Amino acid sequence: MKRVKDMVAEANVVVDHLPAAEAMGLHGEDGVTFVDLRDPRELERDGMIPDAFHCPRGMLEFWIDPESPYAKPQFQTGNKMVFYCASGWRSALSAKAAQEMGLPNVTHINDGFGGWKKAGGPVGEKPQKRNV
Numbered sequence: 001m002k003r004v005k006d007m008v009a010e011a012n013v014v015v016d017h018l019p020a021a022e023a024m025g026l027h028g029e030d031g032v033t034f035v036d037l038r039d040p041r042e043l044e045r046d047g048m049i050p051d052a053f054h055c056p057r058g059m060l061e062f063w064i065d066p067e068s069p070y071a072k073p074q075f076q077t078g079n080k081m082v083f084y085c086a087s088g089w090r091s092a093l094s095a096k097a098a099q100e101m102g103l104p105n106v107t108h109i110n111d112g113f114g115g116w117k118k119a120g121g122p123v124g125e126k127p128q129k130r131n132v
Contacts, residue, residue: 008089011096016107020115033079050124084109
């Protein structure tokens with residue numbers, strides 16, 4: 001069996017990544033989109049990077065593909081995409097998948113949202129719970 005930690009390590013060899021302390025310098029820049037890959041419950045509990053676009057990990061490939069009925073325009077902008085999750089594992093695998101799909105200029109925060117908070121990065125209000 002291939003272990004997830006090996007998959008993350010392999011992804012980090014082929015995708016661009018940076019620590020949260022460096023990613024903070026990209027926050028708010030024109031042409032940069034932060035993409036939060038965490039589960040909605042994590043956002044409700046912990047908040048998120050202000051102005052980040054939320055894309056649940058399970059929808060990423062469907063939202064990237066412009067021919068998918070679920071395609072999202074945020075992935076068609078040509079912006080630099082900065083993926084993040086809680087600790088950098090999901091974002092590493094996501095960045096690799098996005099790169100393999102041909103999405104240009106993708107990076108991920110290798111110490112995740114936890115690293116972002118530890119480095120003193122801004123945290124937005126927790127999203128309001130939606131009634132479904």
